[in-house]
Amino acid sequence: MADPSQIIQVVGALLVLAGFAAVQANRMSPTQWSYLWLNALGSSALAVLAWLGRDWGFLLLEGVWALxxxxxxxxxxxxxGDGRGHATVQEDTTEGQADGHRERSVHRQ
Known part of the structure; x- marks a missing residue:
């Protein structure tokens, strides 16, 4: 039976490499959620294994990549919601409102 840490290492590496290859092939953008998730999960798994194995250079690489x-x-x-192509939600407290609730208004920028 295969060592579980080896399986996790291979899966983690494949996640990171899948994101990298997809960006290089113009199939994914480095700002897409899917790319970020592939890198975060893959590098986090590899960083944990590096820490457990006391592989400090590998921990530095994968830890920074994960962070x-x-x-x-x-x-x-x-x-x-900061105006970069998305709607912003602004909350205004209006004095003198009978019910004391805040008004919410959506502004497109």
Whole structure:
């Protein structure tokens, strides 16, 4: 039976390489969710295995790769409503409203 860590290493590497190959073949953009997920999951799995195996150089490479991938996804979520082609939701508190609720208005930029 195959060592589970070896299976995880191969799957993690295939995820990262699939995203890379798809971008190189112009089948995917490096800002697409699918690309970011492939990189985040693949490099995170490889980083954990590198840490467990005390492979510090490999941990540095995959750890940074994973952090950048997760950070990129966080930025993508944070910038959904900042006017980069998406609708922004603005909450305004109007003084004197009888019910005290906030008004929500959607503005396209």
């Amino acid at each position: 950048v991938s997760w950070w990129s996804m966080g930025r993508k979520v944070a910038h959904r």
